[in-house]
Amino acid sequence: xxxxxxxxxxxxxxxxxxxxxxxxxxxxxxxxxxxxxxxxxxxxxxxxxxxxxxxxxxxxxxxxxxxxxxxxxxxxxxxxxxxxxxxxxxxxxxxxxxxxxxxxxxxxxxxxxxxxxxxxxxxxxxxxxxxxxxxxxxxxxxxxxxxxxxxxxxxxxxxxxxxxxxxxxxxxxxxxxxxxxxxxxxxxxxxxxxxxxxxxxxxxxxxxxxxxxxxxxxxxxxxxxxxxxxxxxxxxxxxxxxxxxxxxxxxxxxxxxxxxxxxxxxxxxxxxxxxxxxxxxxxxxxxxxxxxxxxxxxxxxxxxxxxxxxxxxxxxxxxxxxxxxxxxxxxxxxxxxxxxxxxxxxxxxxxxxxxxxxxxxxxxxxxxxxxxxxxxxxxxxxxxx
Ligand SMILES: *Cc1c(COP(=O)(O)O)cnc(C)c1O
Numbered sequence: 080x081x082x083x084x085x086x087x088x089x090x091x092x093x094x095x096x097x098x099x100x101x102x103x104x105x106x107x108x109x110x111x112x113x114x115x116x117x118x119x120x121x122x123x124x125x126x127x128x129x130x131x132x133x134x135x136x137x138x139x140x141x142x143x144x145x146x147x148x149x150x151x152x153x154x155x156x157x158x159x160x161x162x163x164x165x166x167x168x169x170x171x172x173x174x175x176x177x178x179x180x181x182x183x184x185x186x187x188x189x190x191x192x193x194x195x196x197x198x199x200x201x202x203x204x205x206x207x208x209x210x211x212x213x214x215x216x217x218x219x220x221x222x223x224x225x226x227x228x229x230x231x232x233x234x235x236x237x238x239x240x241x242x243x244x245x246x247x248x249x250x251x252x253x254x255x256x257x258x259x260x261x262x263x264x265x266x267x268x269x270x271x272x273x274x275x276x277x278x279x280x281x282x283x284x285x286x287x288x289x290x291x292x293x294x295x296x297x298x299x300x301x302x303x304x305x306x307x308x309x310x311x312x313x314x315x316x317x318x319x320x321x322x323x324x325x326x327x328x329x330x331x332x333x334x335x336x337x338x339x340x341x342x343x344x345x346x347x348x349x350x351x352x353x354x355x356x357x358x359x360x361x362x363x364x365x366x367x368x369x370x371x372x373x374x375x376x377x378x379x380x381x382x383x384x385x386x387x388x389x390x391x392x393x394x395x396x397x398x399x400x401x402x403x404x405x406x407x408x409x410x411x412x413x414x415x416x417x418x419x420x421x422x423x424x425x426x427x428x429x430x431x432x433x434x435x436x437x438x439x440x441x442x443x444x445x446x447x448x449x450x451x452x453x454x455x456x457x458x459x460x461x462x463x464x
Contacts, residue, residue: 136262
């Protein structure tokens with residue numbers, strides 16, 4: 080029985096050629112040709128104001144926390160159902176985390192709960208476009224602007240995904256918030272092993288972002304000839320990746336249409352297989368609000384309870400197929416419970432996805448036969464249950 084992995088990072092074109100070029104040119108540290116091309120590619124394709132390539136999405140979020148000047152006691156609203164990096168970046172700078180629950184319909188945050196969580200200490204709302212599915216951004220931006228609160232998009236999973244207006248026009252995720260962060264970790268649609276990007280849409284952050292990125296120096300201004308010497312002007316860290324990573328990533332960008340359409344075909348195949356056999360009556364399939372596009376980052380099921388999910392994981396495993404669950408509600412994690420009890424909170428829907436959501440294999444090199452095999456097993460399972 081052929082083994083089906085949960086994920087396998089795609090290698091799609093000229094990755095090796097560009098890495099060789101970097102080695103030949105002997106410009107291997109960061110902010111060289113490939114970094115600049117990559118940043119420009121995003122700025123032009125998605126109309127992002129300014130992009131800075133980072134070593135990870137985690138780093139981009141840490142830069143965001145510095146840029147909005149988080150001070151101890153500031154409150155930051157964020158989902159309980161997310162990856163730890165969404166939270167770490169802000170708690171590291173002394174923020175008090177205010178957790179928000181997921182929607183009953185999908186794992187993304189329930190924006191109707193937002194207003195009730197805002198206080199005069201709220202500094203920022205961090206939204207996560209779970210599975211690349213847009214949060215209700217116009218609603219969230221209106222609320223935030225009214226109350227003078229920053230919005231940061233954790234768009235780690237949301238490359239090439241959009242919010243759709245009523246007239247059908249599409250706005251790229253990552254262009255709503257004052258700041259946004261993408262990930263190029265090997266589990267994401269496009270990857271460079273480890274990698275990320277900070278998107279800066281808010282003009283007043285642009286200069287400082289570059290300084291923080293360059294370890295707190297004005298090195299970038301110096302190389303542009305804007306200042307005659309470079310020195311230490313702010314806090315910062317080593318946030319920029321090597322040209323080797325940027326070269327790998329740039330080769331992936333050139334193939335984005337291929338990657339996205341292949342992923343979408345696989346995703347649709349799962350969906351159609353399962354709908355055709357009536358599995359959607361027994362197991363919840365991914366839900367997309369009418370205003371969201373699908374970037375096929377993830378195909379997940381929501382089972383009725385933890386024991387059902389555990390049985391399905393074992394069944395798939397017995398067929399040599401790997402499936403995974405993720406995100407244990409941050410709001411009741413040991414770290415929060417013991418070290419930040421002020422943020423402890425039960426989030427019922429977040430807990431529900433923690434227990435019941437299962438991610439199925441989805442990656443560029445998968446085949447339709449793989450998807451069909453997995454779908455058949457799920458159909459059998461759902462009917463016997
Ligand atoms: C993957 C992911 C991250 C972290 O990305 P890295 O590039 O690995 O740091 C953060 N938030 C979410 C929602 C993610 O899915």
